[in-house]
Amino acid sequence: MLSGDFRQHPVGYFLEAAITAHQRAGFHLTAYDVGKRADATTVRLRGIFDAWRSVGALEDEAIVAQIRADGIDILVDLSGHTETSRISVMEYRPAPVQVSWIGYADTNGVTAMDWIIADSVVLPPEDEAHYIEKPLRLPGCYLC
Secondary structure, three states: OOEEEOOOHHHHHHHHHHHHHOOOOOOOOEEEEEOOOOHHHHHHHHHOOOOOEEEOOOOOHHHHHHHHHHOOOOOOOOOOOOOOOOOHHHHHOOEEEEEEEOOOOOOOOOOOOOOEEEOOOOOOOHHHHHOOOEEEEOOOOOOO
């Protein structure tokens, strides 16, 4: 997961519940933190990921190289085009499957983005044609 919001922020709040409840068998969860701030939420999140990479000071190419070296199969961007975004990393396609979730509920416009995790409220079926990403709909709400 790539984000600058692994902190006291709506992304941090929603993510903490999801990661805590995530099925761990067969999964290795790595955080790529591009944020500029850390707090108590950051500390808690560090403790529930399998690996943590603080890569905010790196250029995009170095972040991409780290993601590839880690052998990431599915990369989830949690920031989109928000303040802490490093959406440009996704354009290099550092992982075979790339997903948008939580931090940006609109299309990213990045052709290398495969999926957006959504629900029928944030992405009504009649709006799908305006999205580059394919919707992966969760029942109920897309937030945990």
